[in-house]
Structures are given as structure tokens and as C-alpha cells.
Amino acid sequence: GAGVSQSPSNKVTEKGKDVELRCDPISGHTALYWYRQSLGQGLEFLIYFQGNSAPDKSGLPSDRFSAERTGGSVSTLTIQRTQQEDSAVYLCASSLERGGGKVFFGPGTRLTVL
Amino acid sequence: DAKTTQPPSMDCAEGRAANLPCNHSTISGNEYVYWYRQIHSQGPQYIIHGLKNNETNEMASLIITEDRKSSTLILPHATLRDTAVYYCTPTLIQGAQKLVFGQGTRLTINP
Numbered sequence: 001g002a003g004v005s006q007s008p009s010n011k012v013t014e015k016g017k018d019v020e021l022r023c024d025p026i027s028g029h030t031a032l033y034w035y036r037q038s039l040g041q042g043l044e045f046l047i048y049f050q051g052n053s054a055p056d057k058s059g060l061p062s063d064r065f066s067a068e069r070t071g072g073s074v075s076t077l078t079i080q081r082t083q084q085e086d087s088a089v090y091l092c093a094s095s096l097e098r099g100g101g102k103v104f105f106g107p108g109t110r111l112t113v114l
Numbered sequence: 115d116a117k118t119t120q121p122p123s124m125d126c127a128e129g130r131a132a133n134l135p136c137n138h139s140t141i142s143g144n145e146y147v148y149w150y151r152q153i154h155s156q157g158p159q160y161i162i163h164g165l166k167n168n169e170t171n172e173m174a175s176l177i178i179t180e181d182r183k184s185s186t187l188i189l190p191h192a193t194l195r196d197t198a199v200y201y202c203t204p205t206l207i208q209g210a211q212k213l214v215f216g217q218g219t220r221l222t223i224n225p
Contacts, residue, residue, distance in 0.1 A: 004157075033213060035215075042215055042216065042217045042218060043152075043158065043201070043215040045213070045214055045215075048213075091157050091158075093157070093158075093213075102148075102160045102163070103150075103158075103160065103213055104160070105157030105158045105159070106157055107156065107157055108157055
């Protein structure tokens with residue numbers, strides 16, 4: 001079956017613009033995660049959605065970052081007034097179970113802020 | 115959340131067994147040990163997980179110490195395609211939680 005998909009694969013934007021990154025999780029997966037990875041760095045947790053529970057937003061670096069998940073499926077990560085330090089690969093992942101399950105990652109969106 | 119310690123880098127000859135250690139001394143009784151790897155420019159990929167018994171699948175073997183404070187991922191016959199960053203991460207058996215990764219080990223397989 002299809003894995004986690006993300007769009008766009010690459011996004012170049014100018015400083016100060018808003019961007020939206022999309023994630024389509026594996027069908028039926030109840031948990032959805034967003035991470036970012038700056039060049040040469042590790043995976044930085046951003047936000048976690050689990051079913052109808054309130055999302056864990058503890059990793060969002062500033063109030064310019066927000067995410068939503070509509071209908072328990074597709075998720076959109078929005079970055080407002082982008083800054084150059086926002087340049088990174090943004091990875092989405094999903095899993096079937098509440099914790100303890102395998103997490104499947106998408107290919108990521110490479111964001112470049114000029 | 116349990117924290118992990120992994121060597122930042124390791125080298126291994128092609129065809130040899132690669133043994134990647136991970137310390138997770140603060141792991142709780144309701145956490146599994148999960149291993150993922152990230153090949154350059156790709157999203158992380160699940161490898162294997164275990165609770166307290168040793169595990170083996172088509173990709174690797176996992177050895178967990180009796181006290182569960184450390185584990186070793188074994189790639190029995192490493193190939194050049196196994197060059198990647200390897201992450202171990204304790205994960206709750208049940209209950210919602212975020213999945214947190216440390217810095218991982220950059221494994222380089224040499225011809």
C-alpha cells in the first residue's frame with residue numbers, strides 16, 4: 001500500500017512569506033508526527049497528533065509555527081513570516097497504534113528560505 | 115522520557131557484522147527499545163524493536179541486556195547500502211507520546 005506522502009518535495013520561499021506543507025499519512029493511522037531536520041543535524045520533534053486528543057505542540061519553536069489535522073487524516077504544517085533559520089527538511093510520520101507501534105516516515109519537504 | 119547515548123560515528127568493513135550500541139539507562143518498564151535508520155536524503159526507516167528478549171528479523175538482530183539499560187543492534191553482514199545514521203529510541207508500549215530521537219550513530223560501511 002501507499003506510504004506517507006508529503007508535498008511539495010521542495011519549496012523555496014522568500015523571507016517573510018508564509019508556507020504550507022502537506023502530509024498524507026498512511027490510511028487508518030491514528031497518530032501523526034511532524035519533525036524537522038536542519039542540515040547535518042538530528043531529528044527535532046515539532047508536533048504530535050493522536051486521534052481526537054489535543055495535539056502535543058511542545059516542540060513547536062515559535063508561534064509562527066502551527067499545524068492542523070483535518071478529519072483525522074491529512075495534516076498541514078504552516079509557517080508564517082518565514083525566517084532563514086526555518087530552512088530545513090520537514091518530515092511527517094504516522095503510526096497505527098497509540099505508542100509502541102512502528103512509525104513510518106514520509107520523504108520530507110525541503111524548505112529553503114532565501 | 116528516557117534519554118539515550120550512542121557513539122556519534124562508527125566504521126565497519128563490508129561483509130562484517132556491525133554492532134551498534136545504545137545506552138538507555140533510564141528506560142522505564144513500559145517502554146520498548148526501537149531502532150530506526152536514516153539513509154542520506156531519506157526519511158527514517160524502522161528496523162526492529164524489543165522489550166526484554168533478543169529479537170531478530172530480516173534486517174537485523176537486537177540484543178537487550180537483562181537490566182534493559184543498554185542494547186546492541188547487529189547488522190550481521192553489512193553492505194555499502196547500510197551506511198546511514200542509526201537511532202535508538204525508547205517508546206511507550208501504550209499511551210500517546212511523542213517519539214524523540216537523539217543524535218544517533220553515523221555508521222559508515224567501507225568496501
